Amino acid sequence: MSAFSRFTALAQTLPSTVPFVGPEAIERNRGLAVKARIGANESGFGPAPSVLEAMRAAAETTWMYSDPENFELREALALAHGISRDNIAIGGGIDGLLGEIARLIIEPGTPVVTSLGGYPTFNYHVNGFGGRLVTVPYIGDKEDLSGLLDAVRRENAPLVYFANPDNPMGSWWDADSVVSFARALPETTLLILDEAYGETAPAGTIPAISALIGQPNVLRMRTFSKAYGLAGARVGYAIGTLGNAEAFDKIRNHFGMARVSVQAALAALKDQAYLADVIARIGASRERISGIARSNGLLPLASATNFVTVDCGRDGIRAKAIVDGLMEHGVFIRMPGIAPLNRCIRISVGPENDMALLEAALPEVLRAVGSRQ
Known part of the structure; x- marks a missing residue:
């Protein structure tokens, strides 16, 4: 009897997976360092x-x-x-x-x-x-x-x-x-x-x-x-x-x-005073992301969260190319997994250093993606 056969019938049908691929796994698998961790909807502003x-x-x-x-x-x-x-x-x-x-x-x-x-x-x-x-x-x-x-x-x-x-x-x-x-x-x-x-x-x-x-x-x-x-x-x-x-x-x-x-x-x-300060910083960062998206011809969607979803204007193939391209620059973001939502990318808010890296990398990635498609 194999070890696997000891599992329940249900467990034997399930894939061995996780709902999200973490930035650590991306670093290991692609040999790239994450410089701007703005993909997992964490708070780069940190706790109080x-x-x-x-x-x-x-x-x-x-x-x-x-x-x-x-x-x-x-x-x-x-x-x-x-x-x-x-x-x-x-x-x-x-x-x-x-x-x-x-x-x-x-x-x-x-x-x-x-x-x-x-x-x-x-x-x-x-x-x-x-x-x-x-x-x-x-x-x-x-x-x-x-x-x-x-x-x-x-x-x-x-x-x-x-x-x-x-x-x-x-x-x-x-x-x-x-x-x-x-x-x-x-x-x-x-x-x-x-x-x-x-x-x-x-x-x-x-x-x-x-x-x-x-x-x-x-x-x-x-x-x-x-x-x-x-x-x-x-x-x-x-x-x-x-x-x-x-x-x-x-x-x-x-x-x-x-x-x-x-x-x-x-x-x-x-520490509700710190929370209020962070909420204000989140709002400012959302505006920063939206501005970067617009300046590159992309459409940011209105957001009530600590991320901005950006419509890339085509389909999941284009969006994934942008996600992968940004990672080549050390900018970790994610995208929805199901069409038609996957025409978009999703960018978490973060400190100004992260926003600056995004602002510098995005136009280069879009140029490269445009030349391949």
Whole structure:
């Protein structure tokens, strides 16, 4: 018997892959150094100095497991949002929480509704538990709320995923539309409302916590990875009713959070002045990227996130050539994976040094791409 044959029948059908190819792998495989890391929607502005100090202090206690109840962080988040700590579940980033939701709900063949070209890590978890993805195309580079609702009803789906603001397009819906969508869903359908980019969205985009806190079929996902600059710390949380939040305790890794990461999140919550400064810098960097794109004849899309999606005007072949060409200059960016979204490239915000490298490399890459096509 081979080792492989010991795996479940489902596991034997799954590819050995990851949803994203990391810049480290690109460096190894192509022998190129990343000089501007502006492709993974991290925050190159980094966490607050107060957060770094808290992490250094917490390192001395890293020999201990973290509190398996995550009491202190849940309490701090509850105070920040004006809710009970029992409405909050903590996990290893939104990605980790998505995997736990999939484990709680999905059985082989379970229909799960999402947008075609939306966040691939969610799809990865659905596939990992044998779910059947039902996808709805974007309309006008926005997720189609009516189409998602129709698919849920048609399939009698127990789970639907919707990100607001959206990745990979950076588009968004207003809060009233989001609330209307959530309330129109069948009671038997759980909405995963991914608000990873909520801090960078325009006013009126994110529903008030009170608007959905009592709805038992909604889980709102938040993270410290984006505006707070803690992508490598892996801290995310879910907001929902008592029953939904407590359900994670049935299957989660109770010692899965690192003490250093938890202390980083606590310090980040306290330093709202730094958060406000970073949000302003993110906005300025979005404008910088948009200006660079326009000056090179490309069309930047309006963005509510910490990245700008840029329409390259043709198809995925041209967009990939631009992505690959920029990497030759050490500028790491990404692109959507599904047509027609893949006519675009996606550029994360970053410090001025990164923007300068992008500004210098892009016209050279476009000239080279144009001469080959």
